Amino acid sequence: xxxxxxxxxxxxxxxxxxxxxxASWLERARNxxxxxxxxxxxxxxxxxxxxxxYEKIQYxxxxxxxxxxxxxELDAGQGIDTDELERKLKQHVGAKAxxxx
Numbered sequence: 001x002x003x004x005x006x007x008x009x010x011x012x013x014x015x016x017x018x019x020x021x022x023a024s025w026l027e028r029a030r031n032x033x034x035x036x037x038x039x040x041x042x043x044x045x046x047x048x049x050x051x052x053x054y055e056k057i058q059y060x061x062x063x064x065x066x067x068x069x070x071x072x073e074l075d076a077g078q079g080i081d082t083d084e085l086e087r088k089l090k091q092h093v094g095a096k097a098x099x100x101x
Contacts, residue, residue, distance in 0.1 A: 012037045015045055029053075 011034050018025055018038050029036045029050045036048040049057070073079055080088075 007037055008034065011035065012039060014038075015040045 011032075013025060013036060015038055018036075025036055025048065028034075029048050030052075031050075033050055033053060035053065037044055038046040038048060070079075
């Protein structure tokens with residue numbers, strides 16, 4: 001798991017303050033791209049992310065899982081060589097180009 005980006009003190013909010021001004025904290029997360037750390041009794045209780053930051057994390061996790069799956073398949077002898085991959089990619093791109101005309 002990756003470490004969190006550097007948390008700025010201005011991005012830390014007690015839960016009571018967050019509840020009272022949730023809309024402005026949501027807007028702040030969305031506009032700044034920084035995670036908002038919500039604390040309860042002085043400890044981190046949750047982290048609020050913008051939709052864009054959440055999607056980025058999901059994409060990175062999906063990509064990592066796909067790479068892991070590919071490496072597992074290669075280790076099991078299920079991979080294809082570079083020439084076969086290139087042929088399949090050209091075929092795929094050609095099929096997409098034909099459909100868009």
